[in-house]
Amino acid sequence: MAKESVKARELKKQKAVEKYAAKRKELKAAGDYEGLDKLPRNASPVRLHNRCKLSGRPRGYIRKFGISRVIFRDLASAGKIPGVTKSSW
Numbered sequence: 001m002a003k004e005s006v007k008a009r010e011l012k013k014q015k016a017v018e019k020y021a022a023k024r025k026e027l028k029a030a031g032d033y034e035g036l037d038k039l040p041r042n043a044s045p046v047r048l049h050n051r052c053k054l055s056g057r058p059r060g061y062i063r064k065f066g067i068s069r070v071i072f073r074d075l076a077s078a079g080k081i082p083g084v085t086k087s088s089w
Contacts, residue, residue: 002056016042
């Protein structure tokens with residue numbers, strides 16, 4: 001489980017990216033790189049990192065479900081993810 005401060009930091013970055021998205025697009029289209037430099041660093045979408053929505057784990061993230069592989073396995077085994085079954089052959 002990730003610390004709450006790390007989860008909060010990622011959420012703060014996400015909000016900054018959303019807030020400045022239109023302005024960044026406008027500045028990039030105009031080719032105003034000095035204006036881009038004046039925006040906050042965390043306004044860049046490159047600085048975002050995918051994290052599990054439930055545990056906050058940064059690695060083993062499955063985009064389709066938005067959770068980590070560990071949590072995915074637990075939920076799938078418990079039958080809590082519709083359409084997902086444990087394979088056996």
